[in-house]
Amino acid sequence: MNRGVIHIDESPIPLERWRQYLPRWLKRYLPVRGGRSHDHHGKAIFGFTVFLLSESIVFLSFIFTYVGLRLTHSETWLPVGVSGPKLSTFVIINTVVLLSSSFVIQPAENSLKHHQLNKFRWLWLLTICMGTYFLISQGIEWSNLDFGLRTGLVGSTFYVLTGFHGLHVLAGVILQITMLVRSFRQGNYDKGHFGVSATTLFWHFVDVIWVFLFSLLYLWQA
Known part of the structure; x- marks a missing residue:
């Protein structure tokens, strides 16, 4: 598996746009849409x-x-x-x-x-x-x-x-x-x-x- 692969966010809801307005302590508990395939920490915490x-x-x-x-x-x-x-x-x-x-x-x-x-x-x-x-x-x-x-x-x-x-x-x-x-x-x-x-x-x-x-x-x- 190529760890450099980019996962494109195809969600019809602009979650990432809303996520940027949240405080940092709250962001760690929410999943990250898109990103690189090895960015699994946020998803696992969610x-x-x-x-x-x-x-x-x-x-x-x-x-x-x-x-x-x-x-x-x-x-x-x-x-x-x-x-x-x-x-x-x-x-x-x-x-x-x-x-x-x-x-x-x-x-x-x-x-x-x-x-x-x-x-x-x-x-x-x-x-x-x-x-x-x-x-x-x-x-x-x-x-x-x-x-x-x-x-x-x-x-x-x-x-x-x-x-x-x-x-x-x-x-x-x-x-x-x-x-x-x-x-x-x-x-x-x-x-x-x-x-x-x-x-x-x-x-x-x-x-x-x-x-x-x-x-x-x-x-x-x-």
């Missing part, structure tokens, strides 16, 4: 963005279910003797650590773009540690709660929401570890770093979802 949108629909279905059940069972939401999840300093610190990791992983990706490999590795490793801290802290929180998965609606909804999100955090950490290991392969990222970009985007997604879950599960209780 495909991954569509995947995350499908994941967001699953989370939204859980969130709307939680809200509906909470509103229709407000009087019996907490069984007798159950206090439910509490907004504690421990939970706040855990949340701050997770959300702050987005401000670490993005500079890590930017460092890789500028071929600052060692800086990328250290920032990437710090993100891994922050994600791992969140998972361990969430496990500690679960062990100290006064309700379980079968404790009425409060138990089933809380553990399903936080557990499903926790699986995504775990997946993000595993992806980060994979990208870090690959950085030690000679010249691995010389021709592109889609894996790092996709992992960074996935991590931002995980953080945004936690903002909604934190507001529903803890702030609504406060």
Whole structure:
């Protein structure tokens, strides 16, 4: 295949004309029409963005279910003797650590773009540690709660929401570890770093979802 081949944009809608007016941060998530055959990074990121949108629909279905059940069972939401999840300093610190990791992983990706490999590795490793801290802290929180998965609606909804999100955090950490290991392969990222970009985007997604879950599960209780 000739990588110098030009793909002509034959779309009847002038997407590229509209695309030039968008901010740079948004352009990275949209497909590039036309261009050279090897300009695949933008198209791949767009495909991954569509995947995350499908994941967001699953989370939204859980969130709307939680809200509906909470509103229709407000009087019996907490069984007798159950206090439910509490907004504690421990939970706040855990949340701050997770959300702050987005401000670490993005500079890590930017460092890789500028071929600052060692800086990328250290920032990437710090993100891994922050994600791992969140998972361990969430496990500690679960062990100290006064309700379980079968404790009425409060138990089933809380553990399903936080557990499903926790699986995504775990997946993000595993992806980060994979990208870090690959950085030690000679010249691995010389021709592109889609894996790092996709992992960074996935991590931002995980953080945004936690903002909604934190507001529903803890702030609504406060």
